[in-house]
Amino acid sequence: MGKFNKSGKREMPEMNTASMPDIVFxxxxxxxxxxxxxxxxxxxxxxxxxxxxxxxxxKKSLVTYINIGPPTDTRLGTGTQMQLNDRFAQVTEIxxxxxxxxxxxxxxxxxxxxVSIKADEDTRMQYITDxxxxxxxxxxxxxxxxxxxxxx
Amino acid sequence: xAKSSRKVPGLNASSMADVSFLLLTFFLLxxxxxxxxxxxxxxxxxxxxxxxxxxxxxxxxxxxxxxxNETMAANQQSTEWYANEAELRGEAGGKVALKDKVKExxxxxxxxxxxxxxxxxxxxAPIGVVPVTAAHVVSIQNDAxxxxxxxxxxxxEVVRAYNELREEGARKYFNTSYGELTEEQxxxxxxxxxxxxxxxxxxxxxxx
Numbered sequence: 001m002g003k004f005n006k007s008g009k010r011e012m013p014e015m016n017t018a019s020m021p022d023i024v025f026x027x028x029x030x031x032x033x034x035x036x037x038x039x040x041x042x043x044x045x046x047x048x049x050x051x052x053x054x055x056x057x058x059k060k061s062l063v064t065y066i067n068i069g070p071p072t073d074t075r076l077g078t079g080t081q082m083q084l085n086d087r088f089a090q091v092t093e094i095x096x097x098x099x100x101x102x103x104x105x106x107x108x109x110x111x112x113x114x115v116s117i118k119a120d121e122d123t124r125m126q127y128i129t130d131x132x133x134x135x136x137x138x139x140x141x142x143x144x145x146x147x148x149x150x151x152x
Numbered sequence: 153x154a155k156s157s158r159k160v161p162g163l164n165a166s167s168m169a170d171v172s173f174l175l176l177t178f179f180l181l182x183x184x185x186x187x188x189x190x191x192x193x194x195x196x197x198x199x200x201x202x203x204x205x206x207x208x209x210x211x212x213x214x215x216x217x218x219x220x221n222e223t224m225a226a227n228q229q230s231t232e233w234y235a236n237e238a239e240l241r242g243e244a245g246g247k248v249a250l251k252d253k254v255k256e257x258x259x260x261x262x263x264x265x266x267x268x269x270x271x272x273x274x275x276x277a278p279i280g281v282v283p284v285t286a287a288h289v290v291s292i293q294n295d296a297x298x299x300x301x302x303x304x305x306x307x308x309e310v311v312r313a314y315n316e317l318r319e320e321g322a323r324k325y326f327n328t329s330y331g332e333l334t335e336e337q338x339x340x341x342x343x344x345x346x347x348x349x350x351x352x353x354x355x356x357x358x359x360x
Contacts, residue, residue, distance in 0.1 A: 021168040028176045035183030049301045051308040053315055054189040063188065116188055121301035125217075125294045128303070132351070136198045144190035147304055 044069040044083050046120035051147035062112050064101045064140070066094070066131060069120035080120070080127050091130045098138040118146040191307055193351070211268045211287045213257045215250070215310065219295045221302035225250055227257055228266040237305050250306070254313035258345065260285050275344055279325050284344065293352040310349060317345045 046069035057063050067083040081088050084097045102110050115135055119128060135143060209228055216224040223234040232247055234240045242249025260267035268285035275282065290310055294303055315330075321341045322330040330341060 017169065018165065021165065021172050024169060024172040024176055028172060028179060031176065031179045031183065035179070049304040051191060051304055051311075053191065053308050053311040055192050057188045057190065065188075114192075116190060118188075119300050121299065121304070123300040124296065125298040125300060125303055126296040128300055129294075129296075132195060136195050139197065141195045141197060142192070143195060144188075144192045145304055145307065146188055146190040147308075149189055 040065075040083075040086055042067060042083070043072055043086075043088065044081055044120075045072045046118060047122075048118060048146055048148050049121040050150045052150065054147050054149045055144075057114060057116060057144055059112075062105075062109055062114055063144075064098070064113060064115050065118060066115060067118050068123055068127065068131070080123055082127075082131070091127075091134050094131065094134040095138040098135065098140045102140075112142070113140060114142045114144055115140045116144045116146050191304070191311055193349070195351075207289055208269075208287070210266055211285070211289055213254065213288065213290045215290065215292045215306055217292070217294045217298045217302055217306055219297040221299055223250070223302075223306055225253055227253075229264065237302075240305060240309055250309040251313040251316065254290060254310055255317055257290075258285055258288055258313070258317060275340055279321075279340060279344060282344070289348050289350050291350045291352055307349075311347070314345060314347050318342070321345060 044067050046067065068080060070078045071081050071088075082091065083089070084093065089097065098115070102113060105113060117128065117131065132143070135141070213225070213227045216226075218224070221236075223240055225232045225234070230253075232250075232253065234247065234250065235245070238244040239247055240250050242252065257267055260270055263270055268288040270283035271286045272281050272283050273286060274280070292303075292306060292310065318341050319330045321344055322328060322333055322337075325341075326333055326337055330338065333341065
């Protein structure tokens with residue numbers, strides 16, 4: 001029964017992996033094109049409310065973010081905090097922040113600046129209104145209430 | 153010249169996959185995919201002196217959200233209370249949904265004296281001269297302790313009313329959906345149904 005002898009000298013043919021880099025590069029380019037860089041680490045946790053009539057904020061470079069919610073670090077309590085750039089801030093600091101963001105923008109883009117308010121859904125409206133008033137004073141009049149798309 | 157018959161040694165590209173995988177993982181980690189979306193609003197510019205604009209009672213549609221996150225919608229014609237979001241959308245409680253009330257208010261098809269006054273305006277071809285309620289205002293007012301979630305839910309319903317009106321307008325005048333229109337046509341429809349939402353300052357009724 002030498003026909004079924006397994007001790008033959010046959011070798012497993014090697015798989016050709018020459019096209020693997022091409023495939024991986026294709027995935028890489030896909031991710032590079034569709035994603036944006038994560039700009040800041042969040043220090044407040046928030047559950048964004050859902051809404052069905054949301055619009056997408058198209059130009060990323062024109063959008064400034066204001067994050068509002070309880071701090072991620074529970075040692076800091078559960079009170080509502082606001083994060084501008086990479087630190088906690090008070091409502092009174094918004095004007096400086098907006099002025100600074102505006103100055104770093106292209107002059108032609110400045111009137112198109114949009115402020116996206118990303119707030120936790122349990123935030124009291126008092127806080128949001130204070131922020132809104134500060135934005136008015138800073139002449140940042142285009143705002144967007146950040147919300148996730150979907151049936152609420 | 154001597155004809156070269158030497159073979160060029162092939163470049164070993166087996167590590168290329170490893171390198172590109174590294175790059176891929178790097179980009180996967182540092183990037184985020186979600187595009188921010190939200191309800192866009194325009195704030196009124198700051199005023200030094202508090203000038204109050206007189207709005208006729210019939211032109212005003214007041215939407216109040218109180219500290220218990222209940223909603224009251226009132227115009228000259230009627231007043232409606234909504235206890236929760238399902239009622240707001242007309243899915244429970246057998247009440248007229250907020251968006252339908254807003255739509256009725258904006259259109260005033262019956263030319264009721266209790267709804268905003270109609271005014272003939274020219275919007276260019278193919279819409280032509282049509283009566284619209286140019287002076288209507290939807291005023292959303294909230295309490296200091298209203299939750300953001302309830303506020304966004306109400307905002308969403310009001311925006312939904314406008315979006316549905318625009319969609320209906322696009323179907324009526326251009327025979328296609330609003331999203332398919334060109335930019336000028338969308339502008340025409342937006343002029344026909346401009347979003348006139350006012351966000352009032354909070355009142356501390358249910359305060360601490």
